[in-house]
Amino acid sequence: MHTAAVDAEHEYVYEDDFDGNSFDDTSAEKYTDMAAGKKRNSIMSQESEFEIDDQLYSDDDGTDAYNDYTLVEPLSTVSARELNQGTVPNLKYECLTAQSIFEKMVERVNHLKLIFNICTEDLLSLMQHFDWNEERLLESWTDKMDDLLVEIGLKNASETVSGTQIDASNGTETARTLNFRNNFSCMICCEEKTTNTFSLECGHEYCIDCYRHYVNDKLNSGNIISCIGCSLALKNDDIDKITGSPSSKKLMMSSIKSFVQKHNKNYRWCPFTDCNYIIHLKDTSSLDEYARLHYSPFVKCSDSHRFCFSCAFEIHAPADCNVTALWVNKSRKESANLNWVLSNTKECPKCSVNIEKDGGCNHMVCSGCKYEFCWICERDWTPHGKSFYQCTLYKSDDDKKNAKTSLEVAAKTLKKYTFYYKMFNAQEESAKLDWTLGQAVGAKVRLLQEKMGVSWIEGQFLAESVRTLYEGRTALKWSFAVAYYSDASHNLTKIFVDNQSLLSAAVEDLSELLEIKEPAKIMDRKTDFYNKAGYVENRTSALIECGRDLLCKGICKPV
Amino acid sequence: MASLPKRIIKETERLITDPVPGITAEPHDDNLRYFEVTVEGPVGSPYENGIFQLELYLPDDYPMEAPKVRFLTKIYHPNIDRLGRICLDVLKTNWSPALQIRTVLLSIQALLASPNPNDPLANDVAEDWIKDEEAAKQTAKKWSKLYATPKQ
Ligand SMILES: [Zn+2]
Numbered sequence: 001m002h003t004a005a006v007d008a009e010h011e012y013v014y015e016d017d018f019d020g021n022s023f024d025d026t027s028a029e030k031y032t033d034m035a036a037g038k039k040r041n042s043i044m045s046q047e048s049e050f051e052i053d054d055q056l057y058s059d060d061d062g063t064d065a066y067n068d069y070t071l072v073e074p075l076s077t078v079s080a081r082e083l084n085q086g087t088v089p090n091l092k093y094e095c096l097t098a099q100s101i102f103e104k105m106v107e108r109v110n111h112l113k114l115i116f117n118i119c120t121e122d123l124l125s126l127m128q129h130f131d132w133n134e135e136r137l138l139e140s141w142t143d144k145m146d147d148l149l150v151e152i153g154l155k156n157a158s159e160t161v162s163g164t165q166i167d168a169s170n171g172t173e174t175a176r177t178l179n180f181r182n183n184f185s186c187m188i189c190c191e192e193k194t195t196n197t198f199s200l201e202c203g204h205e206y207c208i209d210c211y212r213h214y215v216n217d218k219l220n221s222g223n224i225i226s227c228i229g230c231s232l233a234l235k236n237d238d239i240d241k242i243t244g245s246p247s248s249k250k251l252m253m254s255s256i257k258s259f260v261q262k263h264n265k266n267y268r269w270c271p272f273t274d275c276n277y278i279i280h281l282k283d284t285s286s287l288d289e290y291a292r293l294h295y296s297p298f299v300k301c302s303d304s305h306r307f308c309f310s311c312a313f314e315i316h317a318p319a320d321c322n323v324t325a326l327w328v329n330k331s332r333k334e335s336a337n338l339n340w341v342l343s344n345t346k347e348c349p350k351c352s353v354n355i356e357k358d359g360g361c362n363h364m365v366c367s368g369c370k371y372e373f374c375w376i377c378e379r380d381w382t383p384h385g386k387s388f389y390q391c392t393l394y395k396s397d398d399d400k401k402n403a404k405t406s407l408e409v410a411a412k413t414l415k416k417y418t419f420y421y422k423m424f425n426a427q428e429e430s431a432k433l434d435w436t437l438g439q440a441v442g443a444k445v446r447l448l449q450e451k452m453g454v455s456w457i458e459g460q461f462l463a464e465s466v467r468t469l470y471e472g473r474t475a476l477k478w479s480f481a482v483a484y485y486s487d488a489s490h491n492l493t494k495i496f497v498d499n500q501s502l503l504s505a506a507v508e509d510l511s512e513l514l515e516i517k518e519p520a521k522i523m524d525r526k527t528d529f530y531n532k533a534g535y536v537e538n539r540t541s542a543l544i545e546c547g548r549d550l551l552c553k554g555i556c557k558p559v
Numbered sequence: 560m561a562s563l564p565k566r567i568i569k570e571t572e573r574l575i576t577d578p579v580p581g582i583t584a585e586p587h588d589d590n591l592r593y594f595e596v597t598v599e600g601p602v603g604s605p606y607e608n609g610i611f612q613l614e615l616y617l618p619d620d621y622p623m624e625a626p627k628v629r630f631l632t633k634i635y636h637p638n639i640d641r642l643g644r645i646c647l648d649v650l651k652t653n654w655s656p657a658l659q660i661r662t663v664l665l666s667i668q669a670l671l672a673s674p675n676p677n678d679p680l681a682n683d684v685a686e687d688w689i690k691d692e693e694a695a696k697q698t699a700k701k702w703s704k705l706y707a708t709p710k711q
Pocket residue numbers: 186187188189190191206207208209210211
């Protein structure tokens with residue numbers, strides 16, 4: 001097993017210098033601190049024996065997303081800090097569900113009913129046919145009302161009834177109900193049996209088994225379902241009768257879903273797994289302009305999932321959508337190359353014993369032969385000495401500075417990228433661990449509060465702190481993508497790195513508070529939580545603003 | 560193999576006892592859902608005198624799902640691609656369980672009589688067709704003679 005000296009600095013400085021833009025010692029230490037947070041958290045998480053309650057901190061009130069609608073987020077609940085964090089200012093949006101969109105459509109239909117003088121069901125079908133686009137419906141309607149009804153199947157072509165009143169009872173007596181028949185011969189299955197059947201006014205009658213199968217197959221299409229034998233439309237009532245359950249709802253939902261898909265400029269599904277919320281942005285006209293200023297339209301669903309409306313990634317400030325896309329794309333491409341870096345075991349270069357790396361430190365001592373070597377270059381540790389600048393690989397690269405072959409350049413680029421990728425990953429891991437721990441601690445605190453009879457609001461400081469911590473870590477994480485694409489020699493980049501370190505320290509500080517496992521002690525530290533969380537918020541905003549500055553000034557130039 | 564649905568048995572019987580003029584469809588001995596099909600080129604079309612081989616397969620969900628049909632004989636047609644796949648509404652969105660094997664085969668025959676280059680599957684052929692219909696028809700005729708002439 002691995003035992004390593006605690007020369008943690010080595011790791012971060014080593015790699016960073018590859019494109020010749022060395023950090024000074026202080027910035028190296030800062031990055032080291034940032035990485036340290038991860039270690040502490042992973043230890044904590046092992047010790048944690050609490051159960052994790054994912055729901056605890058979400059705004060979910062437990063209602064089913066499907067039955068829960070018009071959850072409009074008023075602008076006032078968007079706090080000043082959210083507006084600060086790289087979000088398009090004054091972004092107005094609402095959080096909906098397929099169900100709530102459908103309810104709105106029904107509302108529209110009830111309104112239109114006065115103009116059209118036809119029943120709700122037929123109007124719903126008309127709207128469905130026109131992708132829920134009222135204007136298109138109105139245009140076509142004034143032109144050729146009767147043709148339209150025939151085309152959609154709301155009216156039989158042979159029907160010569162003029163006027164707009166469509167009445168289901170116009171058809172034959174047995175139409176649109178289930179009929180019980182002796183020795184019925186079904187054209188579809190060719191069976192002769194005593195069975196229930198169904199038919200519309202057209203008289204195309206089939207056994208209920210065939211009809212049910214037919215309808216069930218089409219419920220997910222979102223399109224109007226017609227008679228098996230002709231183009232006459234089945235109404236929602238008919239569908240429910242045929243299937244013996246409220247299946248038409250499923251059809252309406254799938255129709256709304258395709259509506260959302262077709263209008264993806266204004267509607268977007270929350271990208272979080274199993275989340276059914278839809279964000280509706282009415283006015284997207286300002287987005288392009290704000291994108292030029294490197295603001296992103298970050299939104300939040302009613303389940304408190306925050307994501308970018310433009311690229312559907314998580315909140316990625318200080319990176320903009322462009323940096324995010326490039327970074328994610330790069331990490332996908334490089335992932336094969338990076339496996340060696342991220343893998344935590346390696347064979348000892350001397351005796352081939354498997355060594356596991358369980359910390360950030362790169363000074364390795366083999367448990368088998370006691371060989372001391374460098375994790376990164378796999379060479380003898382001795383020349384590295386106390387100074388991490390001595391990593392031989394680094395030196396040899398440095399020597400060849402003037403003879404850059406494309407292979408060398410590629411190797412350098414990869415190493416630079418590896419560094420940022422590791423930092424990015426470390427923050428992602430830490431964010432997850434903090435969150436998990438936060439939920440666990442939160443659950444304990446809540447229990448205590450219940451015992452003490454303290455109000456729920458009283459304990460909100462912890463939930464808010466955990467969220468702030470998560471957001472701080474997320475910003476820190478994405479800041480490494482920005483740093484990767486930035487000109488390291490520029491003064492503003494140095495300020496950016498300073499900001500990273502400050503946020504990193506702030507985040508570790510807050511994260512440390514969570515280590516207090518005594519719920520009573522946590523309650524006592526309420527003021528500390530508030531203060532430290534407040535500081536993290538400020539540092540997060542500052543880092544994001546600084547990153548946006550880098551982008552606006554072209555110092556961060558993603559290629 | 561699961562027993563054959565009555566619907567398929569009935570359709571097969573009728574295809575044999577009351578065949579559609581110009582079309583033959585015979586089920587395979589080991590798989591009664593698989594049909595060997597021939598379609599005669601419609602009179603007056605560039606495919607006249609040609610006999611085209613097709614395969615037709617009835618999926619498990621037939622008749623809820625459309626039959627799968629493909630040309631085996633090479634054919635120059637804007638709605639049929641190099642792999643013999645056919646662009647025909649009744650085989651896709653306009654399929655209804657009320658349609659049958661014979662209606663599908665009749666539709667294919669009708670497609671030979673009136674190609675629709677505006678809804679193409681074989682884009683290059685459709686382009687030729689729109690650019691110079693006469694020349695395209697000549698090519699179709701040539702291909703028919705070359706690939707769809709029954710061996711004596
Ligand atoms: Zn039936």
